[in-house]
Amino acid sequence: MSYEELGTYFFLYSGGEPPVRKKDIIWLCEAHPDCQFTAFTNGTLIDEEFAEEMLRAKNFIPAISVEGFEADTDFRRGEETFAAMERAMSILWEKKLPFGLSCCYTSKNVEMIGSEEYFDQMTAWGTRFCWLFTYSR
Numbered sequence: 011m012s013y014e015e016l017g018t019y020f021f022l023y024s025g026g027e028p029p030v031r032k033k034d035i036i037w038l039c040e041a042h043p044d045c046q047f048t049a050f051t052n053g054t055l056i057d058e059e060f061a062e063e064m065l066r067a068k069n070f071i072p073a074i075s076v077e078g079f080e081a082d083t084d085f086r087r088g089e090e091t092f093a094a095m096e097r098a099m100s101i102l103w104e105k106k107l108p109f110g111l112s113c114c115y116t117s118k119n120v121e122m123i124g125s126e127e128y129f130d131q132m133t134a135w136g137t138r139f140c141w142l143f144t145y146s147r
Contacts, residue, residue: 013045023049029072032060039067048073050112050141052091053098061101073112073141074098078128082119096135103136110139 013019021038028035028049039047046069053074064070074095077083083092102109111132115123122128123142132140 013042019045021045021047023047025050027051027055029055029060032063035070036063036067039069043067043069045069046071048110050075052087053095054091056098056101058101061105061107064102064107065105071108071110071138072098072102073110073139075112075114077114077116078119078122079131082122085118086114086116099135099137108138109136110141111135111137112141112143114143114145116145 023035029051032055035047035049039045048071051072051074053072056072056074064072075087076092076095077086080092083095084090099109113123
């Protein structure tokens with residue numbers, strides 16, 4: 011059964027780091043222009059070249075995984091991840107490409123992620139949507 015027969019036109023990549031396979035993502039986007047693709051990503055592989063490919067394909071929207079501000083994000087995802095994520099968002103914003111965030115809230119960051127300050131920052135970054143995930147620790 012095809013995706014058309016199922017009425018499924020939205021595909022979400024998760025697990026690992028999907029932009030490791032940038033060329034395959036763009037190939038799928040081009041092969042299925044009637045579909046929308048998104049992926050959870052830490053954003054470290056989003057560069058000018060990939061953004062140009064996204065702009066050309068027009069149907070891939072990343073959801074950048076961020077755990078709050080710098081200290082919380084780097085604590086969970088590794089040093090300098092927050093800086094790389096901000097670079098990626100800046101590139102996407104400059105090219106007028108839509109993107110969202112994926113936020114995992116924990117006992118360590120729940121107050122901050124749920125704060126007005128954080129939602130204001132998401133808006134300032136230019137995000138169009140946010141997925142909120144619970145991690146029970």
